[in-house]
Amino acid sequence: MSNNPSNPDTADSDVESEQTETTSKQRLYQSLKTAGVSLVILILFASQPVAAQGNESLVCGSDFLESTIQAFVTATSLSAVILFVALYQMDAIMEMVAMSPESQQKVKQHEKKLWGALIKIIVVGPGVTAIGGMIGWEFASCIDLVPFF
Numbered sequence: 001m002s003n004n005p006s007n008p009d010t011a012d013s014d015v016e017s018e019q020t021e022t023t024s025k026q027r028l029y030q031s032l033k034t035a036g037v038s039l040v041i042l043i044l045f046a047s048q049p050v051a052a053q054g055n056e057s058l059v060c061g062s063d064f065l066e067s068t069i070q071a072f073v074t075a076t077s078l079s080a081v082i083l084f085v086a087l088y089q090m091d092a093i094m095e096m097v098a099m100s101p102e103s104q105q106k107v108k109q110h111e112k113k114l115w116g117a118l119i120k121i122i123v124v125g126p127g128v129t130a131i132g133g134m135i136g137w138e139f140a141s142c143i144d145l146v147p148f149f
Contacts, residue, residue, distance in 0.1 A: 043069070043139060060138055060139060060141070060142035060143075066142060066143055069139070069143050070143055073125065073143070077121060077125065080117075080118075080121050081118070081121070084114055084117065084118050084121075087110075087114055088111065088114055091107050091110055091111045091114070094107045095107045095108070095111075128140055129143075
């Protein structure tokens with residue numbers, strides 16, 4: 001077969017490869033989302049039984065655990081911001097070389113998703129710190145979840 005764009009077999013394989021790429025990206029996103037939710041639930045429920053045993057929570061009573069969680073929050077936030085910058089630059093380059101209006105629209109939609117993800121990263125840390133203390137999460141008062149300020 002030739003690489004002629006009008007060849008229907010080539011067009012079908014391009015569509016299949018795009019669908020496979022989209023599916024793998026969706027699986028990765030879903031895995032990361034599940035891991036994040038699992039971590040939050042683990043922290044929430046791991047600190048509750050110990051809080052009932054004494055005045056200090058598990059997280060606030062342990063310097064090691066407190067520093068580990070702060071290091072994790074800082075590392076994940078920093079890597080997310082670096083990844084955002086790299087992907088935004090890639091989108092800017094793709095927008096310059098995109099020929100069809102459909103391609104340019106896809107790039108703009110991806111940029112909107114990137115901005116949404118960055119806003120979530122920026123809002124979640126301070127939100128948990130501010131609201132967590134009000135609803136009884138002891139770890140919210142002793143861990144700095146705002147890593148860059």
